[in-house]
Amino acid sequence: xxxxxxxxxxxxxxxxxxxxxxxxxxxxxxxxxxxxxxxxxxxxxxxxxxxxxxxxxxxxxxxxxxxxxxxxxxxxxxxxxxxxxxxxxxxxxxxxxxxxxxxxxxxxxxxxxxxxxxxxxxxxxxxxxxxxxxxxxxxxxxxxxxxxxxxxxxxxxxxxxxxxxxxxxxxxxxxxxxxxxxxxxxxxxxxxxxxxxxxxxxxxxxxxxxxxxxxxxxxxxxxxxxxxxxxxxxxxxxxxxxxxxxxxxxxxxxxxxxxxxxxxxxxxxxxxxxxxxxxxxxxxxxxxxxxxxxxxxxxxxxxxxxxxxxxxxxxxxxxxxxxxxxxxxxxxxxxxxxxxxxxxxxxxxxxxxxxxxxxxxxxxxxxxxxxxxxxxxxxxxxxxxxxxxxxxxxxxxxxxxxxxxxxxxxxxxxxxxxxxxxxxxxxxxxxxxxxxxxxxxxxxxxxxxxxxxxxxxxxxxxxxxxxxxxxxxxxxxxxxxxxxxxxxxxxxxxxxxxxxxxxxxxxxxxxxxxxxxxxxxxxxxxxxxxxxxxxxxxxxxxxxxxxxxxxxxxx
Amino acid sequence: xxxxxxxxxxxxxxxxxxxxxxxxxxxxxxxxxxxxxxxxxxxxxxxxxxxxxxxxxxxxxxxxxxxxxxxxxxxxxxxxxxxxxxxxxxxxxxxxxxxxxxxxxxxxxxxxxxxxxxxxxxxxxxxxxxxxxxxxxxxxxxxxxxxxxxxxxxxxx
Numbered sequence: 001x002x003x004x005x006x007x008x009x010x011x012x013x014x015x016x017x018x019x020x021x022x023x024x025x026x027x028x029x030x031x032x033x034x035x036x037x038x039x040x041x042x043x044x045x046x047x048x049x050x051x052x053x054x055x056x057x058x059x060x061x062x063x064x065x066x067x068x069x070x071x072x073x074x075x076x077x078x079x080x081x082x083x084x085x086x087x088x089x090x091x092x093x094x095x096x097x098x099x100x101x102x103x104x105x106x107x108x109x110x111x112x113x114x115x116x117x118x119x120x121x122x123x124x125x126x127x128x129x130x131x132x133x134x135x136x137x138x139x140x141x142x143x144x145x146x147x148x149x150x151x152x153x154x155x156x157x158x159x160x161x162x163x164x165x166x167x168x169x170x171x172x173x174x175x176x177x178x179x180x181x182x183x184x185x186x187x188x189x190x191x192x193x194x195x196x197x198x199x200x201x202x203x204x205x206x207x208x209x210x211x212x213x214x215x216x217x218x219x220x221x222x223x224x225x226x227x228x229x230x231x232x233x234x235x236x237x238x239x240x241x242x243x244x245x246x247x248x249x250x251x252x253x254x255x256x257x258x259x260x261x262x263x264x265x266x267x268x269x270x271x272x273x274x275x276x277x278x279x280x281x282x283x284x285x286x287x288x289x290x291x292x293x294x295x296x297x298x299x300x301x302x303x304x305x306x307x308x309x310x311x312x313x314x315x316x317x318x319x320x321x322x323x324x325x326x327x328x329x330x331x332x333x334x335x336x337x338x339x340x341x342x343x344x345x346x347x348x349x350x351x352x353x354x355x356x357x358x359x360x361x362x363x364x365x366x367x368x369x370x371x372x373x374x375x376x377x378x379x380x381x382x383x384x385x386x387x388x389x390x391x392x393x394x395x396x397x398x399x400x401x402x403x404x405x406x407x408x409x410x411x412x413x414x415x416x417x418x419x420x421x422x423x424x425x426x427x428x429x430x431x432x433x434x435x436x437x438x439x440x441x442x443x444x445x446x447x448x449x450x451x452x453x454x455x456x457x458x459x460x461x462x463x464x465x466x467x468x469x470x471x472x473x474x475x476x477x478x479x480x481x482x483x484x485x486x487x488x489x490x491x492x493x494x495x496x497x498x499x500x501x502x503x504x505x506x507x508x509x510x511x512x513x514x515x516x517x518x519x520x521x522x523x524x525x526x527x528x529x530x531x532x533x534x535x536x537x538x539x540x541x542x543x544x545x546x547x548x549x550x551x552x553x554x555x
Numbered sequence: 556x557x558x559x560x561x562x563x564x565x566x567x568x569x570x571x572x573x574x575x576x577x578x579x580x581x582x583x584x585x586x587x588x589x590x591x592x593x594x595x596x597x598x599x600x601x602x603x604x605x606x607x608x609x610x611x612x613x614x615x616x617x618x619x620x621x622x623x624x625x626x627x628x629x630x631x632x633x634x635x636x637x638x639x640x641x642x643x644x645x646x647x648x649x650x651x652x653x654x655x656x657x658x659x660x661x662x663x664x665x666x667x668x669x670x671x672x673x674x675x676x677x678x679x680x681x682x683x684x685x686x687x688x689x690x691x692x693x694x695x696x697x698x699x700x701x702x703x704x705x706x707x708x709x710x711x712x
Contacts, residue, residue, distance in 0.1 A: 119573060120580050124624040127569070144624060178565060178627040302618035305611070 003131040004029035004162040007095070008037050010138035013170050016066050018042060018057070018423055020050035024070020025110060026097030029162040042423065042452055045444035047074050049416040051081020052442070055090050056417025059403045060378055061424035062215070064091045064146050071097045072110030075156075076117065080410060082152045083121035087407025088236060089209060091150035093141050094118075098158040101129055114156050123151030131164035136171050143174040148181030149300040150213060181299065185314040185321035193271075193295045193312045194328035200269035200293075202338045203229040206252065206281075209236030209406070210274015210298060210318045212399040217241065219322035220273060226326060228335045230342050232260040234275050235391060238402040243375070243395030249342070250351070253281040254541045255388040258349030261539075261547040263342050264289050272296045274318045277307040278407070287546035297321050349539075349552060351392055359532040360508050362386065362461045366393035368512045369431065369459070372519065377429040378403060378421050382414035382438030384468035386461040388537040390433040412441025418456040419449055429457065429519060436462040436488045446498040449524040457518045457525045460491060463533045471536050475551070491528040500524040557586055558613055559639065559709045562601040562620055563627040566592060570625045574601065577619050583612070587706030598627065602639075602709045632709055639709040642681050644669075646701040647694050649676035657697075664690040675700065 001009070007030060011019070018040045023031045034041055044050040047069040054065030065085075069078050075096040085092045099108040115125045124144050126137050134157070141153040197203060205227075211220050217240050224231045224247050231241045232252040241248055249260040264270065270292045275281070282288040285307060296303075296310040297318055304313040314321050353363045366389055369377075375397035381387040381404040396402045403421055405413040418432040432439075439460050449456060461467075470484040495502030501523045505514045511529070518525040539550040564570045571590060578585050586604040593600045607613040613633065620629045649671055657676070661667055665687070666680035680690050684707065691699070 115569065116572070119569075119576055176624065179624045300622070302615065302622050306615060 001165065001168045002029065002033075002162065003134050003157065003164050003166075004033045006131070006134050006166070006168050007138065007157065007162070008033050008039055009168055010135050010170065011039060011066065014064070014138070014142045016064070019066040019068055020044055020053040020057070020420065021068030022047050022050055022070070022074060024074045024097065026071035026099060026159050027068065027074075027162070029159070030068065030095075030097070041068070042419075042448065044416065044448050046442065047077035048081055048412065049419070049442050049445045049448065051078045051092075051094065052084065052410075052413050052416035053420035053423075054092050054094075055081060055085045055413075056380060056403055056420030057424040058085075058090050058092055058420075059417070060400055060421035062400065063424070064093055064142055065420065066093050066095065068095045069097070070110065071099055071114070072112045074110075075114040076112055079117060079121065082118055082154065084405050084408045084410045084413055085152040086121045086123065088405065089150050089213060090152065091145040092152040093138075093145050094152060094154040096154060096156050097162070098127065098156045100160040101158045102160070104158065114154065118154050121152070122154050125154040125156065127156045127158075128161050129158070131161050131166045134161065135169060139171050139174050140176060143176070144179065148179075182315050183299075183317040183320055185297070185316035185324060187324070189312055189314045190321065190324050190328050193314060193325060194330070196269060196293055196295060196312060197227065197271065197329055198331045198333060200333050201335075202267045203227055203269040203271060203333060203335065204263050204267040205229050205231040205271045205273065206234070206264065206275055207231060207237045207240050207273045208234040208275025209240070211237055211240035214274060214299070214318035215399070216273070216319035216322050217399050219319055219326065221245070223322055223326055226329065227332050228339060229271070230263055230339065232256070232264060234278070234281055234406075235404070236406045237275060238391060239396035239399045242397045244397060249346075251391050253547060254283070255391065255537050255539065256547070257351055257392070258539050258550055258552055259342060259345035261541070261550060262345045262349070264292075265546070265548040266341070267292045270294045272298070273322065274298060276303045279307070281547075282307060283541050283545055283547035283549075353535075357532050358508075360505065360511060360529055362389045362529075362531050362535060363393045364508060365459065365461070365511055365515075365529055365531070366390060366433070368515055370394050372512070372515055373429060375401065377401065377431060378418075378425055379431050379433060380404065380414045380418035380421055381433040382435055383409045383411045384435050384438060384466070385471065385535075385537050386433050386435040386438070386467070388468070389461070392537075411438040415439060415442050415456070415458060416445045418458070419445055419454050422454050422456050432456055432458045434458055434460045435467055436460055436464065437466040437486055440488065443494075446495065446500055446524065450499040455522060455524055458527070460526060460528050461531050462488060462491075462528050463531050463535065464488075465533060468537070470534070474534070474536070475540075476542070488528075491526045495524070495526040500526060502526045502528070504528040504530070506530045556607060558605055558607055559632040559637070559707060560603045560605060560616070560620070561630045561632065561709055562603060563593070564599050564601060565625040565627065566597050566599040567625060570599070573623050573625060574603075574620070577623065578605070578616075581615070581619075583607070583616065587704070589706045589708050602707055604707050630711065632711070635711060637709050637711045639683050639707050640681055641684065641687055641707050642679070642705045643687055643691070644703045645678045645680070645691070645694055645699050647676055647678060648698040648700065649674060653697065660690070660693045664693060666690050
């Protein structure tokens with residue numbers, strides 16, 4: 001069997017049903033096999049779109065996303081998508097063609113050192129130099145991508161390896177002696193944590209993306225209810241705890257709710273579950289939660305004590321550890337007084353916006369979207385103001401309903417990711433919350449959506465600015481709007497020219513009807529919402545400040 | 556402060572780049588690095604000497620090394636008993652009359668002459684960091700024209 005065929009057989013063995021990709025000279029044998037193999041390839045209009053779509057597919061389903069590109073520029077176009085997945089610990093396998101082994105290092109046509117380029121942004125990568133290693137390498141790639149702390153793995157396959165012939169031997173089990181992730185938490189550490197929890201008076205649960213990766217949402221809910229402890233999530237953790245639960249405080253950090261930030265700062269115990277104390281969460285580190293002890297549950301030992309000093313680290317899988325921890329906690333703390341304090345913060349500092357403008361407020365669109373869907377949708381986002389509003393003004397009830405580039409903050413992620421999500425969850429309504437800046441970064445995927453009848457609904461919050469940068473310029477650079485005003489095409493005509501449906505909404509009174517129409521439309525829809533141009537995202541913690549030093553201005 | 560770390564890795568192409576990349580990506584400088592095969596040809600042994608400004612940086616270095624897929628074990632020799640050696644070759648200014656002076660030095664410190672001609676001698680020395688330091692101080696008096704060092708090798712005892 002030739003290498004190209006072995007690759008596809010291996011993908012089949014891994015249960016892959018769909019891949020996202022783009023052909024080219026150094027993957028011709030693979031595309032030739034794809035012609036009648038029975039594995040679906042979604043032909044994107046840019047390799048970056050393929051990488052984000054594979055990522056979005058993975059985030060929506062929990063499965064490993066797969067993308068495929070040719071050597072050189074095809075592969076380098078994947079890099080932003082790979083880095084995006086890496087920063088958010090998304091399991092993905094990227095397959096790239098490479099020039100023939102005899103040409104590697106010769107500056108051959110469309111040659112790039114792709115394993116070199118992607119080394120810092122992949123969990124691991126491989127260059128397959130012998131076809132006999134191919135099947136095992138693919139098995140290892142999927143194993144590494146999906147186990148431990150997940151992440152993207154790249155497999156670079158030279159042209160001659162794709163053509164070379166060997167027997168297809170599929171390894172039923174993968175064992176890598178140098179890679180043995182820890183899944184169960186140390187019992188002694190769990191006991192220590194349980195004791196700290198029982199003795200706490202003001203505990204708070206701080207949950208991150210690890211809860212979603214590990215499938216620990218039920219266990220998290222059980223722990224929160226058992227302790228009667230308030231829960232805040234990171235950006236990546238949204239959906240890991242129901243946004244409608246009375247113990248939920250929303251997201252914390254730079255654009256988190258004021259009450260979540262106050263609660264964290266005043267707590268005496270932080271129970272961190274699958275979160276990494278990112279700088280957007282902690283603000284000024286020296287001032288972060290000064291009175292709190294920290295229990296940190298994480299599968300990646302290098303996340304522990306990286307930013308914040310930890311009192312009880314527990315390395316392992318969040319679900320396993322939460323199950324054990326719940327059993328181990330004999331006495332729940334009395335949090336009545338604490339919850340009352342938190343409730344007061346909620347009343348005193350609610351999330352709010354001034355809805356008095358003739359212009360459409362972005363928050364209003366999200367409120368209407370919530371009202372129409374009640375959380376039964378997948379919300380993808382681009383990056384910037386629209387993304388932050390989507391975190392604040394929509395309630396995520398279940399895991400994998402919020403899909404957004406967190407760590408890397410990649411503009412242009414949302415639309416192709418929404419495409420991948422829709423393919424993974426065709427029964428769900430999938431929205432992309434976009435700004436007029438971000439949507440123009442991968443807008444070519446309109447063609448992919450229409451050609452494949454991937455009906456995603458793109459809500460463009462069009463304010464004529466690169467809004468988040470403009471907001472920083474307004475607040476910290478004396479309103480010198482340097483290169484942040486941005487023009488857009490006529491999105492209605494643009495959508496129509498691709499065969500999609502375009503709408504333009506300029507009045508508040510038309511928002512709900514437009515959303516309703518988008519939901520009912522069996523096609524990809526672009527809605528161009530002309531929103532208040534200088535609306536800001538609040539609350540906001542200025543860079544380098546403690547997270548309870550928020551600007552809460554009503555815009 | 557300098558720390559000595561040994562790392563057992565899979566003997567594959569690209570592994571050194573992964574290890575080196577881990578340091579460079581974080582702006583940590585490698586003071587010395589020695590790599591070679593072990594008894595098992597599939598495994599290589601690296602001795603890395605690294606500058607870490609505090610315990611937190613050192614902890615991250617250890618954890619990040621462990622996180623690399625091709626790394627089998629990491630041993631941080633800080634607070635551990637170990638022996639270390641380094642091989643040094645030094646090319647110094649030399650005149651035949653220096654021979655007895657050099658022999659006196661070699662009676663006291665490590666080192667020997669492995670080559671000499673009219674005006675140049677090459678000295679070989681194997682020792683720990685302290686011994687090598689002392690020897691180089693002495694050789695400096697003759698004028699060191701060129702110096703090559705293997706970097707530290709460390710083994711637990």
